[in-house]
Amino acid sequence: MDTSEKQPVRAKRADARRNEKTLLDAAAATFVASGVDAPVREIAAKAGVGMGTIYRHFPTRADIIVAVYRHQVDACADAGPALLADSTSPHTALARWLDMFVDFLVTKHGLAAALRNDQTGFETLHAYFVERLVPVCAELLDAAIAAGEIRADIGAYELMRGIGNLCIFADQDPHYDARRLTGLLVTGLLLARTA
Amino acid sequence: MDTSEKQPVRAKRADARRNEKTLLDAAAATFVASGVDAPVREIAAKAGVGMGTIYRHFPTRADIIVAVYRHQVDACADAGPALLADSTSPHTALARWLDMFVDFLVTKHGLAAALRNDQTGFETLHAYFVERLVPVCAELLDAAIAAGEIRADIGAYELMRGIGNLCIFADQDPHYDARRLTGLLVTGLLLARTA
DNA sequence: GACTATACGGAGCGCTGTTCCGTTTGGCAA
């Protein structure tokens, strides 16, 4: 392996670094204002750069989105083990963690839909979310199974995929509450209940 | 009310009626081949008509879809009361009926996503499905509540919307089974269980 | 056969994402 990261031959130019930062800020602002589906031109315009620039820094839409939300995804991933330690039962921890996940998805207009839209080059985005969050979910799930609380016939990926789906367009319909549906799903995992 | 339906002044022209039929067949075939998202041009081409024709018969994409699937939706709606009569319990009937609904959505590539895509003029489609199916779901739900089988804090609309969401992109991912997730959700409705 | 409401075809508009290439500029070496 040739060392860690940078300095292959020369460092990134100062204006490039500046533009990358500008673009990230503009993208974040645009996502809040117009949703994750916002036209690339809109982000470029807000950042005051050309189309070429945005595509050089982020070859695909998914790269922008991943970059914008990366630390939030990481925070969500980190919260898993913490919840497991703090909660009264693994199933409670799982439920709480999934609530966090739902909050994250729902507050980003259209993120859930974009995540699912694999066909148009969102594999990268999908891959990052899966890679980062599925192991955490699996840990919580396994703990709950080991504790004899829930059934063992569902995988972490499938569960997260389902919950992700429940969040699609959740922000566009006042008569729909993704958290309630998620709660139902998580309750359905339980092996037995007495009330 | 001025009578029932047709004959306002003159009947539809023969070629128009012929084209409508041709278009419906072409649309159905195209949906199977390329999914519900298929370009309008593709349907027009397959039917051998111009863009103008297709838009005159079906002012919006949703109208084509509704027309193509109308009788299937109706069949699904009709199945509700029948299941209620035949099943051992209202909850079982509900579960079975929702399975039918899931099968219907999953086999039509992209239908579920289109249904949710309210922003681009799919309100009509959404409205037709809601108007036709929600009352049926409500009937099943109420029966199960009356029987003391399930919790009473969820509406038919929200439940169907959730299940519809679970079906989005279900056909594109071999590791995902919309039926299993739906089952979990329906199980979560139960008030108590003993195994 | 003539006339007209009805229906048709497809060019064209506006909006996407993405590419391509001529132009500008940061950073280093002389």
Added chain:
DNA sequence: TTGCCAAACGGAACAGCGCTCCGTATAGTC
């Protein structure tokens, strides 16, 4: 300081989409 060139930039241009508009063709009637 100056000169150089790889790196970075900007935006015109292309392709594909939904949808509209209007000149043309024709079914049905008199």
